[in-house]
Amino acid sequence: MGPLLYTGAISYETGLWLAFPIGLMFGFILEKAGFGDSRNLTNIFYFRDMRVLRVMFSALVTAMLGLIALSYAGLFDYNILVEDSLMKSYFWPQLVGGVVFGLGFVIGGYCPGTAIVGVASGKIDSIVFLIGMVFGIWVFAFGWPIWGNFYMSSDLGRITLWQFFGTSKDLMALIILVMALFAFVLARLGEKWGPYNE
Amino acid sequence: MDNMDYAKGYWNPYVAGIALGLVLTFTFYVMGTGLGASGAVARTAAVVAHSVSPEMIEKQPYFKGFYREGAPHPFVDWTVIEVIGVFVGGLISVLISRRFAVGVGRGPSAGVGLRLFMAFIGGIIAGVGTRFAMGCTSGQALSGGATMVVGSWVFMMAVFATAFAAAYFVRKEWS
Numbered sequence: 001m002g003p004l005l006y007t008g009a010i011s012y013e014t015g016l017w018l019a020f021p022i023g024l025m026f027g028f029i030l031e032k033a034g035f036g037d038s039r040n041l042t043n044i045f046y047f048r049d050m051r052v053l054r055v056m057f058s059a060l061v062t063a064m065l066g067l068i069a070l071s072y073a074g075l076f077d078y079n080i081l082v083e084d085s086l087m088k089s090y091f092w093p094q095l096v097g098g099v100v101f102g103l104g105f106v107i108g109g110y111c112p113g114t115a116i117v118g119v120a121s122g123k124i125d126s127i128v129f130l131i132g133m134v135f136g137i138w139v140f141a142f143g144w145p146i147w148g149n150f151y152m153s154s155d156l157g158r159i160t161l162w163q164f165f166g167t168s169k170d171l172m173a174l175i176i177l178v179m180a181l182f183a184f185v186l187a188r189l190g191e192k193w194g195p196y197n198e
Numbered sequence: 199m200d201n202m203d204y205a206k207g208y209w210n211p212y213v214a215g216i217a218l219g220l221v222l223t224f225t226f227y228v229m230g231t232g233l234g235a236s237g238a239v240a241r242t243a244a245v246v247a248h249s250v251s252p253e254m255i256e257k258q259p260y261f262k263g264f265y266r267e268g269a270p271h272p273f274v275d276w277t278v279i280e281v282i283g284v285f286v287g288g289l290i291s292v293l294i295s296r297r298f299a300v301g302v303g304r305g306p307s308a309g310v311g312l313r314l315f316m317a318f319i320g321g322i323i324a325g326v327g328t329r330f331a332m333g334c335t336s337g338q339a340l341s342g343g344a345t346m347v348v349g350s351w352v353f354m355m356a357v358f359a360t361a362f363a364a365a366y367f368v369r370k371e372w373s
Binding site: 002003004006016018020022023024025027030033034037039040045048051054056058059060063067070085086087088097100103104106112116118119120124130134136137138140142145147148158159162172173196 | 298325
């Protein structure tokens with residue numbers, strides 16, 4: 001039963017060996033989605049081509065439902081995920097981090113993973129973006145006296161949306177599914193609207 | 199209307215999304231955690247700084263976390279190895295699709311100099327953002343989003359709201 005690493009079915013070393021093939025598939029799909037080119041990544045913000053939204057939300061929903069399906073099939077222990085391996089939430093740092101990252105995304109034209117695929121595609125701007133990111137991480141690290149305390153503030157622990165809203169996992173997943181389908185319709189309408197088109 | 203030939207020849211976005219979602223499901227099934235990317239860049243920043251001044255970095259309040267007593271080299275890490283895979287996987291796809299081309303992705307009327315300057319500035323800003331958020335589009339928005347993590351959804355909404363609003367001010371870069 002999964003998660004295999006947490007149920008002791010595999011060792012951490014075995015997990016490390018799987019990182020490469022998993023990354024290989026991830027990078028292959030990102031490239032096939034068009035995400036090695038900054039134009040395909042930023043077109044969403046100009047309502048020219050909303051593929052970023054389509055790829056991202058269909059991937060998110062697939063994995064969300066996939067894990068729930070695996071847990072119903074008795075192949076995945078969702079409780080382990082929620083109690084032991086889920087990422088912790090830090091409300092204010094993640095809100096501020098999101099605002100800052102969103103700015104960097106539209107200005108820089110990439111996010112970290114897609115920039116790696118950009119490098120593989122021969123895109124000079126992706127190399128420059130990644131060098132910039134290294135500088136940005138130095139800025140963050142050496143600015144620690146200023147924001148080190150903030151970085152670990154508003155720690156909510158491991159918390160899911162269904163716990164936060166006091167509902168069930170399945171109902172929350174259904175709401176997200178409906179939201180995603182609604183977003184796909186809005187994406188089509190946004191492209192027809194095309195506010196930045198000549 | 200823009201000539202968008204560069205946007206042709208890719209997979210249907212829903213097909214790509216479902217394929218990506220299956221890889222993400224498999225990753226959670228095996229590891230209990232999802233995909234990542236920015237962690238590998240953070241470790242690269244640590245290793246580069248460490249090669250210049252090891253003593254300082256091993257005491258640096260943020261970077262010292264990568265250099266604990268008895269810990270392996272910062273590159274012996276799940277996300278770092280995964281990101282090497284991302285590069286190779288991207289390269290395989292680019293080569294079999296005959297899409298490899300050295301160039302600069304930019305709006306049709308934007309200059310190369312402007313675009314590269316913005317890529318650098320945007321990289322710095324995004325780098326700072328990933329550290330506050332403890333992840334990026336892969337680790338937080340996608341992986342945290344799929345497991346319905348509160349902080350990841352806060353991050354995702356903030357990313358897209360900010361990027362849509364800020365897009366107006368950098369439209370010359372992309373048009």
